[in-house]
Amino acid sequence: MRRAAGSFLFVLLLCSAWGAALPAFAAGPEEAAKEAQKAQALAEKLAAETPPGTGFEGRVVREGEVLAGARVYAYKTFQDVMARAPFAVSAPTADDGSWKLDVPRGKYYLVAKKRKGGDGDGPLSAGDDFAYHGSNPVTVVPGKYTHVGFSIVRLEQEVQYEEGTDKGSGSLAGVVMLGGKPAEGVNVLLYVDDKHDFRGMAYSSSPPTRADGLFRFDFLPEADYFVIARKRATGKGAGPLTDGDTFGFYVANPVPVKAGRTARLRFGVISKAAEIGKEDSLFRDTGTYVTGTILDKDGKPVKGVYAFAYTEKSMAHRRPDHISRPVDAAGKYVIHLPQGGSYFIGARSEYGDTPAYGEWYGRYEGTPDHSVRIETGHVLEKIDMVVERILQ
Amino acid sequence: MRTVPLSRNVLLAAVGIAVSLAGVAPAAEPLRYDKGYITKDTTWSGTVIVRGQTVVKRGCTLTILPGTVVKFEWVDEDGDEIGDGELTVEGRLLARGTKDNVIVFTSARENPRMKDWTFVQVSVNKDAAVEYCRFEYGFTGLQVHYSTAVIRNCLFRNNFEGLRFSTTDVRIENNDIVDNYYGIRCEAHGSRTVITKNRFSGNEFAFFPVQKNWDTVKIYENNFEGSRVYDVKFGMNQKQDMDFTRNWWGTADPREIEGKFYDRSKEETLGRVLFAPFLAERVSGCGILQADPGKTEER
DSSP: OOOOSSOTTOEEESSSSTTTTSOOOOSSHHHHHHHHHHHHHHHHHHHHHSOSSOEEEEEEEETTEEOSSOEEEEESSHHHHHHTOOSEEEOOOOTTOEEEEEOOSEEEEEEEEEOTTOSSSOOOOTTOEEEEOTTOSEEEOTTSEEEEEEEOEEOOSOOEEEEOSOTTSEEEEEEEEETTEEOSSOEEEEESOOTTTTOSOOSEEOOOOOTTOEEEEEEEOSEEEEEEEEEOTTSOOOSSOOTTOEEEEOTTOSEEEOTTEEEEEEEEEEESOOOTTSOOTTTOOOSOEEEEEEEOTTSOBOTTOEEEEESSSOOSSSOOSEEOOOOOTTOEEEEEOSSOEEEEEEEESSOSSSOOTTOEEEEOOSSTTSEEEEOTTOEEOOOOEEOEETTO | OOOOOTTHHHHHHTSOOOOOOOEEOOSSSOEEEESOEEOSOEEEOSEEEEESEEEEOTTOEEEEOTTOEEEEOOOOTTOSSSOOOEEEESSEEEEEOOSSSOEEEEEOSSSOOTTSBOEEEEESOSSEEEESEEEESBSEEEEEESSEEEEESOEEESOSEEEEEESOEEEEESOEEESOSEEEEEEOTTOOEEEESOEEESOSEEEEEOBOOOTTEEEESOEEOOOSSEEEEOOTBOOSOEEOOSOBOSOSOHHHHHTTEESTTTOTTSOOEEOOSOBSSOOTTOSSOSSOOOSOOOO
């Protein structure tokens, strides 16, 4: 699996000490310096109290496909999100979309971005990818990496303004999209501030969208509105987001509404909004797994290779159904499987795409068709493989 | 505490029924494979019937003698409307026919149709050789992946894809590639490929580079005699330009030639077909050589 330059665990801390990016609200320079010192002291105290191996990890996907090259930003406050003043930033997501971020204990607002306009935090424009996590702020658990899954959406076009119907007020209208199609049954909510982290009563709420995904608000006072979309899979309106819920934080929030004008936007949302605190579904311990070693012809482990499992015998031209993490120093791998059945097993060094010239590649040769059969709740051991470089 | 089920090995053994055959099969009765595995060096001659997937395992060589006819029986267990018949060679394939005794891979149906069988697939082979063979009525006549191979003097006709390769050092020479939907489909990924002296005619699309084909793919002195839609159609991820110079496109009019390509001229995100300088006349000696050259050069 190709990794981003440097260590996978590499974290780019934007400040010399944790907390130095915290905003100072004091009026004068002296008081500001005091506030900065206090923030620094607090950050150092938090860091000292935080055991190693504390932070977030997860995977970024877009339209069901893992996304490489995105970064996850952790902010201490929502104002920092708006000011684009992150507390910490992950390295770019690897080819399998994975990321990891070390932070001291506390709560964070997590945002994933992939910008065309540059590698750092910055304004978003059409074509950029963005996700504001539906469970923000997220609490990190000391001594472990809390899993946070991101489904990212693309800003297809920036807000368009057109002539409105009422000169004294503004309108906001658009279409809610899910997976490239208009989304039905979604409530669009307008908030004027972030006081309650966009939970609870909104300033205004649309009725559930119909099959065309359209929504519209008229007679809005001139203001900046945070546009949020929500649809509960259970039909119940309260409680934290869970898998199957639909959530959206409009990429270009807040949206200025102007008198005499209609702000028109195309609003991409995601489902399966929350995966907080769970293991990544790919690596979650299901109690059903295949394990073994991946070695080269000389019996040596090959750094970075991983095992994959397909449910169909043709192990090519599409992404595998299940993968392991890269092998450990002894060449060992584990593929966690959702249930028993027949799986076709192989190993390689890149994720997705057709294996390339020089890439490490191999298949399980213990059965003629490279398959294994496993029962739910069981373990298959010694499913060992040998990899070679293609055409070398 | 988890346990490893005792039945595991039994289950693994039951995954497939291995059929091991060695030596030259008798020509009188057709040899039959039904989801079989070949685990020893094997030679085919006469008529061979294949039903479902037959695999030649790693370390084994399948030699197919001139005049052998391999027929794939129609069965479609997964209901995808493509026949399941398939020959996958993970060891080494040596299929060397002659001008007068070609090797045939075809449908066993009385009234054969395109996609009656899946493919002959060469996967992770070293020095596979396919000469004077005919591939017809398959989904893909021949697929070659992660291998080194020579494909010469073969006829690919009435397949959905005549020939597909990916990440393969291959020489594709003196073949007739006619009346397929796609003549050649490829993803070279930096592998070294030479495609020369071939004749393309009557395909929907003669050449379909899907993605990741760079300057390691050499395509020259071929006759593109006319396709039903485009001679070259770039896949949506074929962003790089490709060198198609020194080929014959059926005309000496550059504007007319340009109209035979689906590339950046039609869609701005695609690479370009670089076709000039082009040949103003048909290339002699393209397609299947009628004079058997005898033993051909090894790569």
